[in-house]
Amino acid sequence: MDFVYSESQRMLAESLERLVQSEWTMPKRRAREAQARVDTNAWETLADMGVLGLTIAPEYEGFGDDPSTLVPVHLALGRGLVDEPVIPSAVMGAALIGAAGNDAQQAALLPGVAQGTVVLAVAYQEPNRRYHTRPMSMHATAAPDGYRLTGMKKQVWHGAAATHWLVSARTEEGRTALFVVPADTGQVRVRDVPTFDRSRCADIVFENVHVPHGALLVDGREADRVLATAIEWGIAALCLQAAGAMRRAIDLTAAYLKDRRQFGQPLAAFQALQHRLADMLVASEMALSMAYVAVAALSETDASRRAKMISQAKIETARAGRFIGEQAIQLHGGMGMTDEMEIGDYFKRLTAVELLLGDTSEHFRILETLA
Numbered sequence: 001m002d003f004v005y006s007e008s009q010r011m012l013a014e015s016l017e018r019l020v021q022s023e024w025t026m027p028k029r030r031a032r033e034a035q036a037r038v039d040t041n042a043w044e045t046l047a048d049m050g051v052l053g054l055t056i057a058p059e060y061e062g063f064g065d066d067p068s069t070l071v072p073v074h075l076a077l078g079r080g081l082v083d084e085p086v087i088p089s090a091v092m093g094a095a096l097i098g099a100a101g102n103d104a105q106q107a108a109l110l111p112g113v114a115q116g117t118v119v120l121a122v123a124y125q126e127p128n129r130r131y132h133t134r135p136m137s138m139h140a141t142a143a144p145d146g147y148r149l150t151g152m153k154k155q156v157w158h159g160a161a162a163t164h165w166l167v168s169a170r171t172e173e174g175r176t177a178l179f180v181v182p183a184d185t186g187q188v189r190v191r192d193v194p195t196f197d198r199s200r201c202a203d204i205v206f207e208n209v210h211v212p213h214g215a216l217l218v219d220g221r222e223a224d225r226v227l228a229t230a231i232e233w234g235i236a237a238l239c240l241q242a243a244g245a246m247r248r249a250i251d252l253t254a255a256y257l258k259d260r261r262q263f264g265q266p267l268a269a270f271q272a273l274q275h276r277l278a279d280m281l282v283a284s285e286m287a288l289s290m291a292y293v294a295v296a297a298l299s300e301t302d303a304s305r306r307a308k309m310i311s312q313a314k315i316e317t318a319r320a321g322r323f324i325g326e327q328a329i330q331l332h333g334g335m336g337m338t339d340e341m342e343i344g345d346y347f348k349r350l351t352a353v354e355l356l357l358g359d360t361s362e363h364f365r366i367l368e369t370l371a
Helices: 007-023 026-035 040-048 067-079 086-100 103-115 221-259 271-297 303-332 343-353 360-370
Strands: 120-123 139-143 146-157 164-171 176-182 188-194 200-211 216-219
Touching: 007 040, 007 067, 067 086, 067 221, 067 271, 086 103, 086 120, 086 164, 086 176, 086 216, 086 221, 120 146, 120 221, 146 164, 146 176, 164 221, 176 200, 176 221, 216 221, 221 271, 221 303, 221 343, 271 303, 303 343, 303 360
Parallel strands: 120 164, 139 164
Antiparallel strands: 139 146, 146 200, 164 176, 176 216, 188 200
16 A cells, blocks of 8 residues: 555645644643534534545545555644544444445435534443443344434443444344434433543433334444444554654653753753664654555455554554653653643553553464464
């Protein structure tokens, strides 16, 4: 896969960089986070720039680009710690609907995703199940007029911001099924909570919730495959955003070392600190290279090879993110963790990346099963 930007990708990257620099400054970003909801203006701006419809087919008002287009977009979003639900909705949700939905379901949802009027969230994690993707406690029972959903989904990324949830459930035959559930459906309770990196997630309880037959996207082994595909797309985009955040963390640290003085000279003049910055830069380049591997994996037809590439990329991204985050805080000193210092936001986000969509232990387990 060619990761040299095309002219249109270069223009999009430059436009996004300018947008992020002006609209996702630390004060504006924190003001949005304090609202505990998606900022409508910011979301519409991302939609207008085409960020939400990149890989959606043109017949559904998207651009139909290949996975390589994720690179310039999510690197820029990562640099600005853009926390709007781009990955849950426009990457994971769009991939899942595109792979599993029928024509009517795709026509009903994908144009809205591209325009920003539909926000998707993938609800697959359950209590006491860690990163297991097959549902156990969420049940779908057949009814004459559709299905009844009963159970709980945990830590749904931007679940409270969604207009529709893509919910996995266990059928009476013990098969996985995926449903589209509008967020305004009755007999659903949502508990929205902040995460330590200033993002949001939700616990969602379904109490004998009725959904029509048309809500079923897919079931059986195909449902397991489609859900795994959506998670793989999410991991690839997450690795790219982490790589963008790492580079910004390095820039902030380098600027800080140039400004702070000790013994009559800037801290950046000390060779030992220069070496530490160099180590951080090497780690960020490794993470970026592995993010490219993850994006390339999205076009890999062999499922085992694709899963291996994705897990390898996630492991290296987590390792590099933790190293760069810790080094950045150490070089800033204790004040780096205070609310006044922007570097603390990047440290928290890079730490959270390791936990999202499967932690390092989980991805080592996946690699062991594929060995």
